[in-house]
Amino acid sequence: MSPNQTLSRPSLLSLLLLLLLLLSLLSLCAAHYDPPPSSFATSGWFPARATYYASGDPRDSVGGACGYGDLEKAGYGKATVGLSTTLFERGQICGACFELRCVDDLRNCIPGTSIIVTATNFCAPNFGFTADGGGHCNPPNKHFVLPIEAFEKIALWKAGNMAVQYRRIKCRKDGGIRFAIDGSGGFMSVLISNVAGAGDVTAVKVKGSLTGWLPMSRSWGQNWILNADLKHQPLSFELTTSDGATLTSYNVAPKNWEFGQTFEGKQFE
Structure with missing residues (x-):
């Protein structure tokens, strides 16, 4: 076929069918594509x-x-x-x-x-x-x-x-993060457990309805402590894990919380 000739109708139809076939194959590949796993899962053995x-x-x-x-x-x-x-x-x-x-x-x-x-x-x-x-x-x-x-x-x-x-x-856990509150007077201790995602908590902040965010200190393990009297205030918590993820759970404990009680907050995905 010379450069000045046009494609016949059957040739155009064939090209269109081929194009549709290629598009459908690309769509099929995309539908079965799995996103890469988390950075933890891709780490070596x-x-x-x-x-x-x-x-x-x-x-x-x-x-x-x-x-x-x-x-x-x-x-x-x-x-x-x-x-x-x-x-x-x-x-x-x-x-x-x-x-x-x-x-x-x-x-x-x-x-x-x-x-x-x-x-x-x-x-x-x-x-x-x-x-x-x-x-x-x-x-x-x-x-x-x-x-x-x-x-x-x-x-x-x-x-x-x-x-x-x-x-x-990555950790996968049922339910929310658990906050077990203990202490007395102006001293508070919180045991944090059932944490999904990275799992290991590296920083904790607590907030009462009458305070700003107060950083807690690690006592040992996943026990975090604070010298402050937050009684008669609903408590919110902000957690940061070792991968840098941060999660805030508002009003985890109600205003009438007591030492010795455990409450459940939000959960990392």
Whole structure:
């Protein structure tokens, strides 16, 4: 066909059909596109080791170094973990979530399995042993201590001190963030639990109806304290987590709140 000739009607129709086919294919691809996961989920896997403690161990009822109290009543169940010094970060990591899987032990690992656990406790070092000779939680070891119920989801109990891989992931929790208020007079202590998203809270502010926003200080774990008398005022809270996300829950506690009560606020997505 010469440059001066025009396309015939059948040729135009063929081009239109081809164009429609290409558009439909692009639409189909877009419909099945999954957005990239969070920055936690895209982080790589890192080597560590894990042991377990027996069912009925007292640490389930006392809650350990993060201050959550009875882990069953607090909603964490057996999906919990104690961390060695290197991982614990002096308690700031409390509430963070990890995914663990068993590796390198073909006899004792359960293939294709992993568990998701929340950091609720601290595994203290034992400097009577070397880090590679019994001091499992001594620096610089990265060590996880699991309830046996969680351990047996990824490995046989006889694996003992086993090699694992771990990665930090976003927490998913049922219900809102919980604020357990304690103290007396002009002293207030608030235990913060059931936090989704990053999970580990790095800053807290509280506001009464007669005050501005007052920064709280970390006491230990996820217990936050303030010297102020906020009785007879509805309380609002602002939380910031380790990924920089901030969430404000207004009027979490009503005007007639009392020490010893627990209230529920909004939740991170």
